[in-house]
Amino acid sequence: xxxxxxxxxxxxxxxxxxxxxxxxxxxxxxxxxxxxxxxxxxxxxxxxxxxxxxxxxxxxxxxxxxxxxxxxxxxxxxxxxxxxxxxxxxxxxxxxxxxxxxxxxxxxxxxxxxxxxxxxxxxxxxxxxxxxxxxxxxxxxxxxxxxxxxxxxxxxxxxxxxxxxxxxxxxxxxxxxxxxxxxxxxxxxxxxxxxxxxxxxxxxxxxxxxxxxxxxxxxxxxxxxxxxxxxxxxxxxxxxxxxxxxxxxxxxxxxxxxxxxxxxxxxxxxxxxxxxxxxxxxxxxxxxxxxxxxxxxxxxxxxxxxxxxxxxxxxxxxxxxxxxxxxxxxxxxxxxxxxxxxxxxxxxxxxxxxxxxxxxxxxxxxxxxxxxxxxxxxxxxxxxxxxxxxxxxxxxxxxxxxxxxxxxxxxxxxxxxxxxxxxxxxxxxxxxxxxxxxxxxxxxxxxxxxxxxxxxxxxxxxxxxx
Amino acid sequence: xxxxxxxxxxxxxxxxxxxxxxxxxxxxxxxxxxxxxxxxxxxxxxxxxxxxxxxxx
Numbered sequence: 001x002x003x004x005x006x007x008x009x010x011x012x013x014x015x016x017x018x019x020x021x022x023x024x025x026x027x028x029x030x031x032x033x034x035x036x037x038x039x040x041x042x043x044x045x046x047x048x049x050x051x052x053x054x055x056x057x058x059x060x061x062x063x064x065x066x067x068x069x070x071x072x073x074x075x076x077x078x079x080x081x082x083x084x085x086x087x088x089x090x091x092x093x094x095x096x097x098x099x100x101x102x103x104x105x106x107x108x109x110x111x112x113x114x115x116x117x118x119x120x121x122x123x124x125x126x127x128x129x130x131x132x133x134x135x136x137x138x139x140x141x142x143x144x145x146x147x148x149x150x151x152x153x154x155x156x157x158x159x160x161x162x163x164x165x166x167x168x169x170x171x172x173x174x175x176x177x178x179x180x181x182x183x184x185x186x187x188x189x190x191x192x193x194x195x196x197x198x199x200x201x202x203x204x205x206x207x208x209x210x211x212x213x214x215x216x217x218x219x220x221x222x223x224x225x226x227x228x229x230x231x232x233x234x235x236x237x238x239x240x241x242x243x244x245x246x247x248x249x250x251x252x253x254x255x256x257x258x259x260x261x262x263x264x265x266x267x268x269x270x271x272x273x274x275x276x277x278x279x280x281x282x283x284x285x286x287x288x289x290x291x292x293x294x295x296x297x298x299x300x301x302x303x304x305x306x307x308x309x310x311x312x313x314x315x316x317x318x319x320x321x322x323x324x325x326x327x328x329x330x331x332x333x334x335x336x337x338x339x340x341x342x343x344x345x346x347x348x349x350x351x352x353x354x355x356x357x358x359x360x361x362x363x364x365x366x367x368x369x370x371x372x373x374x375x376x377x378x379x380x381x382x383x384x385x386x387x388x389x390x391x392x393x394x395x396x397x398x399x400x401x402x403x404x405x406x407x408x409x410x411x412x413x414x415x416x417x418x419x420x421x422x423x424x425x426x427x428x429x430x431x432x433x434x435x436x437x438x439x440x441x442x443x444x445x446x447x448x449x450x451x452x453x454x455x456x457x458x459x460x461x462x463x464x465x466x
Numbered sequence: 467x468x469x470x471x472x473x474x475x476x477x478x479x480x481x482x483x484x485x486x487x488x489x490x491x492x493x494x495x496x497x498x499x500x501x502x503x504x505x506x507x508x509x510x511x512x513x514x515x516x517x518x519x520x521x522x523x
Contacts (some may be wrong), residue, residue, distance in 0.1 A: 187518050191510045194479060198486040198503065205490035308486070309500030311507045 021253075025094035031256045037263035040251070043189030045239075045267030046275055048131040048320030049124075050196065051300035052368050053238075054279025057231065058287070059149050059297045060369065061224035064216035066231045067277055074235025075268035079261075081236070081243040082252075087261030089390050090252030097249045098337075101382060103401045104389050106409040111338050113382060118334030120375050122351050125327040126358025129170065130365035132320030133162045134301030135313045147362035149297035154360050163360045170321060171352025174328040175345045181329075185322030193270055195315040199307045200278030203285040212277070215284050219294045226369075226435070233437045234369060235272060240376030240440040246383035282307060297366075328352050370429075373436025377425045380440045381418050384448030398455040406459075413454035421446035471516035474509060481506030 021030065057067060093100060102110045130147070137144040137159065144162065145155040154160050173181055207215050218224055226234070242248045243264070252261060282303040286292040304312035332348030339347075358364055364371050393400035402411055421443040428434040485502040488494035494502075 183515070187511070187514045190479060191482060191507065191514070194482040195503075198482060201486040201490055202499075205486070308503055311482070311500065311503035314504075314507055 021094075022096060023099050026253045030254065032254045033256065034260050034263060037251070037255060037260045038266050039186070039189075041263050041265075041267035042193075042270050043186055044323075045271030046189055046193045046196065046319070047271070047323040048128045048316060049323070049365075049368060050271055050275045051131055051279050051282075051304065051316060051319070052127070052365055054276040054281075055283035055297050055300070055303075056149070056369050057226065057276070058216070058280050058283045059294050060226040060230075061218035061294075062216070062226050062231055062280075063218055064213040066226070066228045067216060067280060068212065070228045070231030071235050071273050071276065074232040075265075075272055077232070077236040078239060078243060078272075079265045079268055082248065082264035083258070083261030085387065086243045086246060086248050087252045087255060087258040089246065089386065090249040091255055091258045093249070093390070094253040095249065096253065097246045097383075097386070100246075100249060100386055103404045104385055105411040105414040106403040108410040109414055112415075113379075114334045114337045116378055118331045118338070118351065119354070120378065121327050121331035121334065122354040123358045123364050123371065124375065125170075125324040125331065125351075125355040126167075126361075127365040127368055127371070128320040128324035128327065129163055129167050129356060129359025130362050131300055132166055132317050132324070133159065133359065134299035135304065135316035135320075136166060136301070137162050138301045138305045138313055146299035146302060147366060148293075148299070149295065149366045151366060152361060152363035155362070160360050164356060166321075167352060167356025167359050170324050171328060171349060171356065174325045174332065174352060175348040177329075181322055181325040184318070185326070188318050188322060192315050192319050193275065195304075195308065195311060196275040196278045199304060199312065200274075200281045202307045203278075203281040206285055207281075207288065215288070216280065219287065230435060230437065233435075233441075234373070235268075237376045237380075237437050237440040238272070238372045240444070241379035241383075244383045244440060244444050245376070245380035246386050247379070249386075324355070328355050331355070370436045373439060374426070374429065376440035377429075377436060377443050378422055381421055381443045381447030382414075384444045385414055385417065385451050388448045388451050392452070396452050398452060399459070402455065402459060411459075413451060413458045416454050416458075417447050417450035420450060467516060471513045474513035475517045478506045478509035478513060481509065 021027070062070075095103075098110060098114075101113065105113075134146050137146060140158060140162070144158040147155050147159070154163075204210050204215070209215060237244075252258075255261070279300075282300070283292070283294070283297055285307075286298045286303055287294045290298075292298045301313065301316055304316050328351050329348060331351035331354075332344060334347075335350055336342050336344050336347035388396075388398075389400050389402075399405050402408070402413075424446075425439040425443045429436050429439060481502050485494055485499040485506075489496065489499040
């Protein structure tokens with residue numbers, strides 16, 4: 001998945017530097033050409049977590065057909081969503097998600113959104129710490145027990161120390177600002193992508209065939225937890241918060257044309273197609289030739305070390321570091337947004353501490369397929385409120401930009417429309433075992449529908465603005 | 467400076483991708499493949515910043 005490329009709730013570093021235009025439409029001179037978007041999406045969707053997602057597909061019993069065609073279709077749907085929904089609204093309004101939401105919901109409800117956004121960013125960054133720690137831990141050899149897919153608790157003292165050291169280093173750099181890490185991430189992206197490809201080539205060479213249909217097969221007797229449509233939905237919704245959830249309004253408001261939304265294809269088909277399949281081949285090899293249990297998997301650090309040596313370890317650490325840092329930085333901004341008197345450094349230190357604690361526990365990284373589904377389910381429904389407000393408000397007879405018109409700071413209709421589908425979705429996930437990546441779309445649709453209903457019921461006589 | 471950096475960076479990218487291909491074709495051993503890839507990684511991070519001007523967008 002991506003490294004939460006766009007916060008939506010806070011000033012968004014790429015693709016622009018300098019003036020952020022947080023509370024005004026992006027003016028013509030500040031708009032960017034297409035290359036900035038193609039480069040940004042290609043770089044930001046080749047992240048440390050790709051090393052986890054590919055092997056997790058294998059562990060969940062996906063076949064070659066599921067991966068090759070499921071990812072093809074799912075990524076296409078994600079690109080179409082970015083192109084025809086997010087980029088369209090972004091280039092018509094040219095506002096951040098944060099400000100656009102505030103104009104509908106009021107400032108206090110946006111603060112609540114900030115809280116969830118910040119906490120989920122911390123857990124996402126924690127998964128990056130976990131992935132990086134599996135690479136940093138390789139030189140420790142037998143002194144460290146790496147976590148498997150089945151582990152949710154820390155695996156020992158050395159593991160905890162490695163995670164704390166990594167988390168502290170990432171937090172320290174994030175607290176100093178965003179620029180240096182953004183630069184390293186931008187520079188590293190083409191090289192990192194080729195390291196993924198190199199891993200895939202080496203694994204196919206060792207497996208003795210280039211036929212993916214021959215090598216990627218569910219293990220005999222293992223339960224299949226994901227099939228074709230599961231892969232489609234995962235690929236489509238792993239970045240649901242960014243496209244359906246409208247976080248990337250903050251990115252595409254700088255686009256000259258909505259057609260720049262096609263740039264998301266660079267991230268989807270390099271990072272979420274080729275890189276995922278190459279990473280999946282790592283575990284395929286370890287299961288076939290090293291006797292690894294597919295259900296328990298193998299940590300990415302040792303697998304990449306075995307495949308391509310020090311360059312691979314470097315790639316895992318840099319991929320984790322360059323993607324965790326902006327995530328910690330943005331979580332810090334989210335917390336700072338909640339408490340305006342708090343300094344950005346203090347917000348970043350809080351975010352870094354939560355992220356490091358999350359990284360020590362491998363649960364998030366090892367259950368990443370679930371986590372990104374939950375992440376999308378919680379955050380993406382608010383995007384439906386923006387879509388209804390932008391396209392449908394007049395047609396269905398509800399006021400557009402309700403908070404601006406009424407001066408309210410807390411639009412209860414939005415809260416109910418957002419919370420109810422999320423709670424129902426989480427109920428189905430916890431109680432009925434529905435895979436989390438099937439939930440964002442129903443939650444998004446329900447939120448849009450409920451927003452119309454609750455606005456008609458609760459906001460029938462909007463008061464005059466204060 | 468920039469043309470030289472670009473040439474070195476492209477060479478480093480080739481040094482990242484070609485060794486695994488040669489390894490697959492059995493014309494390069496595993497040890498040399500990993501060594502060339504490490505050298506290419508160092509070369510990339512030494513040269514690419516002067517070519518890509520990363521982070522400016």
